Amino acid sequence: MLKILSKLLPTPLPKSSKQHRKSTSAKEKDVLGRAGEQAAADFLTAKGYQILQRNFLLPGGEIDIAALDGETLVIAEVKTRKNNRFGKPYEAVHETKQRQILRLAEQFMHQFRMMQSPVRFDVISVTGTSAEDFEIEHFIQAFRPQDLQR
Secondary structure: OOEEEEEEOOOOOOOOOOOOOOOOOHHHHHHHHHHHHHHHHHHHHHOOOEEEEEEEEEOOEEEEEEEEEOOEEEEEEEEEEOOOOOOOHHHHOOHHHHHHHHHHHHHHHHHOOOOOOOEEEEEEEEEOOOOOOOEEEEEEEEEOHHHOOO
């Protein structure tokens, strides 16, 4: 059963509860990550978002999902894990990752001539082993550029 939670979070995301973890094969992580990104895109589409791009490669990284929520450009970072044993997926979106996402968003907006568009940064946390048992947490405006340390 798919569980979906939407949250409007104050900045920043909750702090990490990192532990040492056993390595998972790259192929297994890729398969799970792709399934999580598909579930996240389906989730946003069901909420009325218009998906513009997925896995959009830019110098310096990749934007998982770029979508429109009305007039607002949403840059969504998707993190997927099998379970919460080593922390929730969203905990991997630390300040360094947030800064990278901001740089990528600026490139994306410039490339698609969207520099004047309002923009929001969401995080979608997916937990489970397959689409049938994924739990999706949507952190709306998970971080804001002005809240990052300079």
